[in-house]
Amino acid sequence: MDTVYSYSIGLMSGTSLDGLDLVYVKFNNQMYLDFQILNATTIPYSEKWKAILQNAIQYSVEDLVDLDIRYGRFLADSILDFIKTNSISRVDFIASHGHTVLHQPEKGITLQVGSGQVIATRTQQKVVCDFRTQDVKLGGQGAPLVPIGDELLFSNYTYCINLGGFSNVSFRQNGTRIAFDICPVNIVLNFYVSKLGMDFDDKGEMSSQGSVNEELLQKLNELDFYEKAYPKSLGLEWVQQIVFPLIDKMEVEVPIILRTFVEHIAIQISKVVQKNSRVLFTGGGVYNSFLMHRIEVLSSNSVLQVSDEMINYKEALIFSFLGLLRIKNEINCLKSVTGASHDHSSGVIFEV
Structure with a gap:
């Protein structure tokens, strides 16, 4: 049996509710830079699941326990379909982000649904x-978790920025990796465009036709x-x-x-990145051409082209990597x- 490489399935469900990302990845256990995404897919959420996950923040404790199991079943069935569709024969482990329902680290609360035991069984x-x-x-924020992947897999970039429900950045400063959320992105854009019956603003077409409301911009x-x-x-809270009202x-x-x-x-991102840097942009927001144009203009950085696979599945890939670690x-x-008290190895392991 090949012990140099690990084969795993990573799952990511983001706050923008675009769908569930699944990747099948091969990692070299001794040299992490040697990795390959072998298969990848996104399963869009049905209107029913979208509504459930959007409203879960209002659920009672009992309902959340039930949702944890139901969503775990949904994840497990999605994985089984993915394995079958791609004729995957070897899986060493599955790494699942789950779906974040509550995230209030200042109160010591964070909750991701999608029971690990249900998936394992x-x-x-x-x-x-x-x-x-x-x-x-x-004592940490419980986020962002992707930067260890940026550090060990994508160190040839000065900044790694993901444009998903929120934008977040990671980079090295004085020899230390730091990272933080910059601002909301698709969670706001998709919400307002949905009022017109659209899932998203394709290539930023609609935003490019609007004008800037200076008063609103200043308040934001x-x-x-x-x-x-x-x-x-x-x-999301x-x-x-704050933002919607x-x-x-x-x-x-x-x-x-x-x-x-x-x-x-674009203004908030340009405050973070220095001019003429190597920036890796990933996440669904990269396909908003108008947004990327404004980021290029305001930050004086040219956007580096990466594969669609990396744009869409970098986070799922890194969750697979977090599982391996x-x-x-x-x-x-x-x-x-x-901001936790010390570096640590996080995640709960569920055996069959």
């Missing part, structure tokens, strides 16, 4: 999940979060309690909201990134 595979809880118990840029020192992270109070049309918010994103009991959570 149903797929008959070892499962690593629940990567955030331990970090929060150690003055939000307290942007003044905070890192480590810092954002959650913050957007629902701020925008809705202005009573402006959707194209204007989109155009203004695109400008807001956890199984080997190696550090996968950096205190410099999350």
Whole structure:
């Protein structure tokens, strides 16, 4: 049996509810830079699942326990389909991010649903999940978790920026990897475009036709979060309690909201990245050509082209990697990134 390489399936479900990302990855156990995404797919959420996951924040404890099991079954069945479709014969473990329902690290709370035991039992595979809880118990933000992957797999870039529900960045400063959430992205853009019956603003077409509302832009840029020192992270609750009410109070049309918010994103990102740097942009937001154009203009950085596979599946790939590090009991959570009391190996392992 090949022990040099590990073969695993990584799962990622982001806050923008685009769908469930699955990757089948091969990692060299001795030299992590030697990795390969062998298969990858996204399973879009049905309207029913979208509504459930969107509203789970209001659920009672009993309902959340039930959802944890039901969503675990959904994940397990998605994995089994993925294995069958791609004729996958070897899986050493599954690493699942789960879906974040609550994230309030300042109160010591973080909750991802998708029972690891249900997945393990149903797929008959070892499962690593629940990567955030331990970090929060150690006084950390429980996020972001991807930077250890940036450090060990993508160190040839000065900045790694993901444009998903939120944008987050990771980079080295004075020899230490730091990372934080920059601002909301698709969680806001998709919400407003959905009012017009669309899932997303294709290539930023609609936002490019709107005009910037200077008053709204100023209010967005003055939000307290942007003044905070890192480590810092954002959650759905913050957007629902702070951002949506701020925008809705202005009573402006959707194209204007989109155009203004695109400008807001580009301004916040350009504050973080230095000019003429090597920046790896990944996540669904990369396909918003207008947004990328504004980021290029305001940050004076040209956007480096990477494969669609890397744009879409980098986070799922890194969760697979976090699982590998956890199984080997190696550090996968950096205190410099999350603010935890020490570096640690996070994640709960479920056996069949």
